[in-house]
Amino acid sequence: MAEEKQDVELFSAGHRACGGCGPALAARLLLKATGKNVIVVASTGCMEVFSTPYPETAWEVPWIHSLFENAAAVASGIEASLKKQGRSEKIVCICGDGATFDIGVLCISGAFERGHDITYICYDNEAYMNTGIQRSGATPYGASTTTSPTGTCAPGGNPLPKKDMPAILAAHGAPYVATASIAYPNDFVKKVERAINTPGPCYIQVHTPCCTGWGFESRDTIAISKLAINTGLWVNYEIVNGVVEKAKKVRRVPVEEYLEKQKRFRHLFRPARQDAEIAKIQAIADANAEKFGIDIKLRKPAE
Amino acid sequence: MALGVGCAAPPGKARDNKTGSWRVFRPVFDPETCNRCGMCALVCPEGCVHENEEGMFEPDLDYCKGCGLCEEVCPKKSIRMEKEEK
Ligand SMILES: Cc1ncc(C[n+]2csc(CCOP(=O)(O)OP(=O)(O)O)c2C)c(N)n1
Ligand code: SF4
Ligand code: SF4
Ligand code: SF4
Numbered sequence: 001m002a003e004e005k006q007d008v009e010l011f012s013a014g015h016r017a018c019g020g021c022g023p024a025l026a027a028r029l030l031l032k033a034t035g036k037n038v039i040v041v042a043s044t045g046c047m048e049v050f051s052t053p054y055p056e057t058a059w060e061v062p063w064i065h066s067l068f069e070n071a072a073a074v075a076s077g078i079e080a081s082l083k084k085q086g087r088s089e090k091i092v093c094i095c096g097d098g099a100t101f102d103i104g105v106l107c108i109s110g111a112f113e114r115g116h117d118i119t120y121i122c123y124d125n126e127a128y129m130n131t132g133i134q135r136s137g138a139t140p141y142g143a144s145t146t147t148s149p150t151g152t153c154a155p156g157g158n159p160l161p162k163k164d165m166p167a168i169l170a171a172h173g174a175p176y177v178a179t180a181s182i183a184y185p186n187d188f189v190k191k192v193e194r195a196i197n198t199p200g201p202c203y204i205q206v207h208t209p210c211c212t213g214w215g216f217e218s219r220d221t222i223a224i225s226k227l228a229i230n231t232g233l234w235v236n237y238e239i240v241n242g243v244v245e246k247a248k249k250v251r252r253v254p255v256e257e258y259l260e261k262q263k264r265f266r267h268l269f270r271p272a273r274q275d276a277e278i279a280k281i282q283a284i285a286d287a288n289a290e291k292f293g294i295d296i297k298l299r300k301p302a303e
Numbered sequence: 304m305a306l307g308v309g310c311a312a313p314p315g316k317a318r319d320n321k322t323g324s325w326r327v328f329r330p331v332f333d334p335e336t337c338n339r340c341g342m343c344a345l346v347c348p349e350g351c352v353h354e355n356e357e358g359m360f361e362p363d364l365d366y367c368k369g370c371g372l373c374e375e376v377c378p379k380k381s382i383r384m385e386k387e388e389k
């Protein structure tokens with residue numbers, strides 16, 4: 001049964017995402033996990049725009065879009081209504097990082113406070129891509145965007161750290177919070193399955209590199225997402241009833257290996273190498289590794 | 304008076320839009336070396352790589368955008384990107 005479900009393609013080809021789009025892959029994987037018994041709620045952003053230019057839609061399940069900021073409120077209403085009617089559909093929000101970290105926080109907080117049985121997924125491409133690469137609360141430290149440009153006044157790009165959204169939602173008492181990445185498609189599918197089958201409001205944040213906004217070749221989307229994990233700049237973990245579990249361990253590589261492959265970090269290497277800035281980003285990765293205990297410790301060979 | 308709110312579209316109507324015309328490079332699959340791991344089909348953002356009756360993987364060129372992700376993830380180097388002749 002599960003096998004069968006995985007083979008059905010519920011997110012159709014013909015959508016207008018850029019070739020190699022990370023969020024497009026996440027949308028496909030999401031529907032592999034949910035199957036047909038789902039109602040999807042979207043926010044305004046790349047995924048909404050590339051999957052539903054009227055009169056086309058790539059979604060083969062019920063899907064609704066209202067505003068940029070209110071997906072969690074729309075989902076709350078749908079959930080309350082379905083519950084009253086005794087219906088079984090799962091309700092899943094799939095929203096960008098701008099929608100999630102910035103403009104939608106009010107509605108998300110309300111939905112999680114009220115305890116609606118919904119799964120809220122943020123596809124994190126680390127900026128407002130649909131409107132032309134403006135920084136969001138999810139943009140990592142040091143990334144250049146059109147609203148955190150590099151120049152003589154701000155040689156380092158985005159001056160602020162990435163907001164810790166999973167911790168904010170775990171603090172709401174969410175029974176299940178997880179981070180995932182399209183680098184590990186099956187892990188993401190499993191986490192979505194777990195979230196939709198956990199009663200109460202659950203949150204998943206999935207790392208979805210954007211070749212257009214980050215500045216790398218479309219064929220490298222998976223390689224870039226793997227490097228984010230292997231440098232420790234992205235950590236895959238679960239928070240179950242407030243307790244961090246199963247952080248993915250790695251043999252870390254220096255952050256430069258990730259940074260130098262993307263135009264949004266090019267200013268760190270050209271025209272002159274900015275060692276101090278690179279060291280700050282390395283420190284963020286080191287702090288992540290420490291916090292989540294992801295470093296694989298080399299064992300001494302047995303005698 | 305009943306009020307119609309918003310717009311609706313038939314499921315999967317996006318298939319009308321043949322994105323294969325965007326392609327600059329085309330993936331060419333070599334069935335000889337393929338180990339049928341299915342990675343190409345799993346990661347294609349278009350969901351346009353399918354297993355045919357012989358159990359071989361092939362792209363649907365009506366939709367393939369030529370992004371090259373399948374070539375990158377193939378563990379057997381069975382996929383080669385070739386410039387489209389137009
Ligand atoms: C209230 C409101 N403000 C601004 C916009 C313009 N707008 C549309 S999409 C978007 C950015 C979406 O960013 P994100 O949520 O990160 O999704 P992405 O496009 O990156 O996938 C903005 C600012 C809007 N639609 N509504
Ligand atoms: S800009 Fe980025 S997120 Fe938007 S469709 Fe293109 S690759 Fe996908
Ligand atoms: S080149 Fe890209 S769009 Fe074409 S089959 Fe490969 S992964 Fe899919
Ligand atoms: S990824 Fe390569 S080896 Fe695996 S099924 Fe596809 S073509 Fe064959």
Ligand SMILES: [Mg+2]
Binds near residue numbers: 096097124126127128
């Ligand atoms: Mg975004």
